[in-house]
Amino acid sequence: MPSLLNEREIEQFVRNGYIRIDEAFSKETADAALDILWNDLPVDRNNPSTWIEPVIRLGMYTQAPFINSVNHPGLHKIFDQLVGENRWLPCMSVGAFPIRFPSSKEPIDTGKHVDAGFPGDDPNNYFEWRINVRSKGRALLMLVLYSDVSEVDAPTVLYDGSHLDVAKILMSEGDKGLSFMDLASRVNAIPHRKHVLATGQAGTVYLCHPFLVHAAQAHQGKSPKFMAQPPLFSKTAFSIGEGGDHSPVEKAIHIGINTV
Numbered sequence: 001m002p003s004l005l006n007e008r009e010i011e012q013f014v015r016n017g018y019i020r021i022d023e024a025f026s027k028e029t030a031d032a033a034l035d036i037l038w039n040d041l042p043v044d045r046n047n048p049s050t051w052i053e054p055v056i057r058l059g060m061y062t063q064a065p066f067i068n069s070v071n072h073p074g075l076h077k078i079f080d081q082l083v084g085e086n087r088w089l090p091c092m093s094v095g096a097f098p099i100r101f102p103s104s105k106e107p108i109d110t111g112k113h114v115d116a117g118f119p120g121d122d123p124n125n126y127f128e129w130r131i132n133v134r135s136k137g138r139a140l141l142m143l144v145l146y147s148d149v150s151e152v153d154a155p156t157v158l159y160d161g162s163h164l165d166v167a168k169i170l171m172s173e174g175d176k177g178l179s180f181m182d183l184a185s186r187v188n189a190i191p192h193r194k195h196v197l198a199t200g201q202a203g204t205v206y207l208c209h210p211f212l213v214h215a216a217q218a219h220q221g222k223s224p225k226f227m228a229q230p231p232l233f234s235k236t237a238f239s240i241g242e243g244g245d246h247s248p249v250e251k252a253i254h255i256g257i258n259t260v
Contacts, residue, residue: 030146034147101224114210147224
């Protein structure tokens with residue numbers, strides 16, 4: 001059972017933009033999810049010669065292993081700590097899955113980006129979805145590992161502290177914010193940030209600030225990487241006004257927009 005975060009861990013989340021939760025769910029739950037995912041893949045689980053594409057994407061899943069993996073009572077209490085009680089919605093589906101394979105082909109989806117929170121003019125076009133300074137629609141980004149991920153297994157790159165830079169960018173864009181692509185085009189200009197690799201055993205969950213810049217990378221190992229990156233949806237947009245009892249997510253936004 002995941003333990004409550006201590007004060008040091010909460011401060012790490014505010015400062016660095018992420019926290020790693022080990023053993024957030026069991027290996028048995030992860031293995032049950034993997035069986036479902038392998039069954040849906042157009043490749044042979046036992047024949048690596050069929051693993052031609054560097055990335056195969058699968059959709060949202062609602063079966064018990066997936067729902068159980070992100071709805072442990074201990075994990076819910078951590079959501080309360082980071083987002084605030086009664087300010088988030090439980091995950092009723094988990095995905096999408098960009099499943100990464102060892103491949104001679106280079107993936108084309110390795111750019112730095114921030115995941116969007118609410119639809120733009122065309123809800124069916126994710127590149128037009130938007131992000132604003134109050135993080136409308138999104139309370140956290142979750143990286144949920146269903147397979148063991150080492151440094152060579154295409155771990156997601158997290159840009160430590162980049163959520164503070166993104167808050168400053170979004171501050172001048174008002175409630176409309178920026179589209180996924182507009183913000184992605186700006187994050188390359190932010191100050192250099194330390195790279196952190198989201199590695200861990202199956203059952204590990206990274207809870208990330210919704211503004212954290214991150215990127216995929218090519219797989220250099222031998223075993224496919226299975227990770228979901230679902231949002232934790234918010235009930236209401238975050239506050240950026242002065243005063244009040246702010247959650248750690250809001251505190252980080254305040255720090256970012258007030259940093260010279």
